[in-house]
Amino acid sequence: MRLVTFQRVGNSGAFDESAPVMPLFGIGAPMRGQESGDGLFSFFGEEVGILSKDGTKILPIANTGISYPDMNTLIAEHNPQEMEVLRAAAEAMEASGGFTEDSEETVDTDYLAVGTQAKILSPIPVPLQDVICLGLNYTEHAEEAAVYAKDSFTARDRYPVYFAKRVNRSPADGDPVPAYADLVDSLDYEAELAVIIGKDVKNITPEEVPECIFGYTILNDFSARNLQTRHTQWYLGKSLDGYTPMGPCIVTADEFSFPPRLKISSRVNGELRQDSMTDMLIFGIDYIIADLSRGMTLRAGTIISTGTPKGVGMGFDPPKFLHAGDTVTCEIEGIGTLTNTISD
Numbered sequence: 065m066r067l068v069t070f071q072r073v074g075n076s077g078a079f080d081e082s083a084p085v086m087p088l089f090g091i092g093a094p095m096r097g098q099e100s101g102d103g104l105f106s107f108f109g110e111e112v113g114i115l116s117k118d119g120t121k122i123l124p125i126a127n128t129g130i131s132y133p134d135m136n137t138l139i140a141e142h143n144p145q146e147m148e149v150l151r152a153a154a155e156a157m158e159a160s161g162g163f164t165e166d167s168e169e170t171v172d173t174d175y176l177a178v179g180t181q182a183k184i185l186s187p188i189p190v191p192l193q194d195v196i197c198l199g200l201n202y203t204e205h206a207e208e209a210a211v212y213a214k215d216s217f218t219a220r221d222r223y224p225v226y227f228a229k230r231v232n233r234s235p236a237d238g239d240p241v242p243a244y245a246d247l248v249d250s251l252d253y254e255a256e257l258a259v260i261i262g263k264d265v266k267n268i269t270p271e272e273v274p275e276c277i278f279g280y281t282i283l284n285d286f287s288a289r290n291l292q293t294r295h296t297q298w299y300l301g302k303s304l305d306g307y308t309p310m311g312p313c314i315v316t317a318d319e320f321s322f323p324p325r326l327k328i329s330s331r332v333n334g335e336l337r338q339d340s341m342t343d344m345l346i347f348g349i350d351y352i353i354a355d356l357s358r359g360m361t362l363r364a365g366t367i368i369s370t371g372t373p374k375g376v377g378m379g380f381d382p383p384k385f386l387h388a389g390d391t392v393t394c395e396i397e398g399i400g401t402l403t404n405t406i407s408d
């Protein structure tokens with residue numbers, strides 16, 4: 065099942081024009097507060113829905129009788145019975161076929177047309193905590209990074225490189241990513257498989273990891289290499305506003321075998337840059353999550369980004385960094401594509 069966070073657009077109802085406009089960090093469209101039907105107040109007008117496999121329509125989960133104000137709450141509080149209801153609704157949506165031009169005009173459909181009636185947001189627009197990231201977790205990427213800046217990218221063989229990434233608000237598929245040209249001279253992309261934890265866990269074994277995973281999404285770990293390498297820690301260079309787009313959806317863990325063996329790639333202005341498989345990680349998902357959970361509670365909704373394969377901009381000679389106007393598309397088989405254009 066593919067879960068999305070979305071916002072209604074156009075004349076599809078439930079949009080409070082009188083609510084204050086909330087521009088956030090200059091990213092994306094202004095947003096308004098919204099009173100949802102069950103009395104819950106969804107501050108950004110965000111709702112959770114099920115995305116059809118072809119990506120053309122959304123079933124708001126509220127239409128199934130299940131109501132959560134946002135994805136973080138659904139992840140933390142869902143129960144297996146509710147997930148079964150949602151899965152059945154997802155299957156019914158697939159069986160109902162695609163939108164016709166005529167049906168988009170029909171007011172009483174259960175489904176919203178992506179684009180004309182609903183804008184897909186990042187699946188977790190405001191993460192509860194910093195994203196936990198893996199550095200140098202694909203062999204050939206670790207090698208290209210060490211060639212670029214040996215002092216900043218030296219891996220130790222036996223232990224994973226963990227670092228954190230602040231995400232004030234995650235841009236969606238299609239949203240711009242700021243260039244910060246006065247601050248950043250070496251903006252880079254990193255296509256990654258992100259894992260979302262589905263329940264609070266501590267001290268779990270690698271064997272227990274699959275049952276604690278809620279799902280997977282695509283994360284582009286945008287990085288300012290000049291900021292990343294001039295400070296001892298990578299935090300600042302990874303954490304500028306807009307540097308962590310995710311999307312387009314969360315695919316629930318039951319859709320993939322474990323560990324997921326999926327093609328992962330990135331393209332810049334159509335040129336293939338990264339091209340690998342998600343099971344090529346040096347430290348696998350079962351190891352990473354069990355390791356992190358030793359002594360540290362991983363809360364439901366925690367996002368762990370598993371690292372990027374070779375082919376980032378700093379790996380080329382000369383480097384191929386991003387500039388305003390460049391478009392990056394990350395793709396993971398079975399999840400979709402995440403496309404962002406660099407803005408001024």
Ligand code: MG
Pocket residue numbers: 197198199254256285371372
């Ligand atoms: Mg990364």
